[in-house]
Amino acid sequence: MIRISVDVMGGDYGPEATIAGASIVKKYLPNIHFLFYGVEEAVKPVLKKYPCLAAVSHFYPTESYTRMDEKPSQALRNGRGKSSMWHAIEAVKNGEADVCISAGNTGALMAMSYxxxxxMAEAERPGIAGIWPTLRSESIVLDIGATIGASASQLVDLAVMGAGMFRALYHTEKPSVGLLNVGVEEVKGLYAIKKAGMILREVQLEGLEYKGFVEGNDIGKGTVDVVVTEGFSGNIALKTAEGTARQIGEILNTAVRSSLLSSLGYFLSRGAFRTLKQKMDPDRVNGGVLLGLNGVVIKSHGGANARGFASAIRVGYKMVNNELLKKITADLRRFHENKETLFDKEDEARMNEETI
Structure with missing residues (x-):
């Protein structure tokens, strides 16, 4: 039995999307039990619409919920021991749930989870890993916004954790890993990135295959299974990709309505357009994983509908079912056992060197 705690109040649509999403996955995920946390007046009326969940869930009323516009420090101060988000995370800490799912405020979720x-004793910093649609299939990209900046050691940690997530999701024995850089040449980029690349080449970790540096245009190509970067550039890459996808959609929509001939062309090509829409649908690949913590926490997109939230639940289910934490802990331990021989203080002091 996999027990999933849900911050029912999180996201733009609250209980209407989160509970509906749970009802969707209940149909195809076996041995599942939900722990719903939320404000009673908002949750109870929605739960009544889904009697199918009665046998596989339990509702725990909370005093409050975390607003989408709250600062992390404010959310932590106001929500500790009170909010639906806090209680959903605490259920994982207390062993009552195996994974927490929330579509709420990202900063608040990261702060409360931390x-x-x-x-983890073996991890230096947390990271958020997201699923990225590519020409090949899907890739994992991390960090997409948990922290800003990263040392070489922290980048290697992210590589190990990202590879563990890819193995858990796609059952690939040795996922290919690349470090996001301004060029593929070994002399280019920040010193921390070059140092991390050197370490990944030398250590030869069992759970991943290091492929070298990748550029921004390689992410969408699916050149590697796991793309590693620090949170600042990772979040910019994510928002750029989302904006580009929306822009392409709007341009196509305008173009096909511009003339009768264009509309006819769309009618004849609607199968191809449907495939494109499905491939780029953010709800299909929804579910960012907060890695490096002593528990599995999944961040759903705040604007996700029921189908999107169901995808986030599915990601959490797979993470637990495939023992993500156990695999990541073992891989990180192997790396850190050799860490002292790979780093020296003088090396780490050269973080800001770069070559474009």
Missing amino acids: FCLKM
């Missing part, structure tokens, strides 16, 4: 669950 404060409540603490970091």
Whole structure:
């Protein structure tokens, strides 16, 4: 039995999307049980619409919920022991749930998870990993916004954790890993990136295959299974890709309505357009994973509908079912056992060197 705690109040649509999403996955995920956390007046009326969930769920009323516009510090101060988000995370800490799913405020979720669950002993910093549609299939990209900046050691940690996530999702024995850089040449980029690349080449970790540096245009190509970067550039890459996808959609929509001939062309090509829409649908690949914590926490997109939230639940289910934490812990331990021989203080002091 996999127990999933849900912050029912999170996201733009709240209980209407989160509970509906749970009802969708209940149909195809076996041995599942939900722990719903939320404000009773908002949740109970929605739960009544889904009697199918009665046998596989339990509702726990909470005093409050975390607003989407709250600052992380404010959300932590106001929500500790009170909010639906806090209780959903705490259920994982107390062993009552195996994974927490929330579509709520990203900063608040990261802060509460960090404060409540603490970091793995083997990990230096947390990271958020997202699923990215590519020409090949899907890739994992991390960090997409948990922290800003990263040392070489922290980038290697992210590589190990991202590869573990890819193995758990796609059952690939040795996922290919690349470091996002301004060029593929070994002399280019920040010192931390070059140092991380050198370490990944030398250590030869069992759970991944290091392929070298990749550029921004390689992400969508699916050149590697896992793309590693620090949170600042990762979040910019994510928002750029989302904006580009929306722009292409709007341009196509305008173009096909511009004339009768264009409309006819769309009618004849609607199968191809349907395939494109499905491939780029953010709901299909929804579910970012907060890695490096002593527990599995999944961040759903705040604007996700029921189908999108169901995708986030599915990601969490797979992470637990395939023992993500156990695999990541073992891989990180192997790396850190050799860490002292790979780093020296003088090396780490040269973080800001770069070659474009």
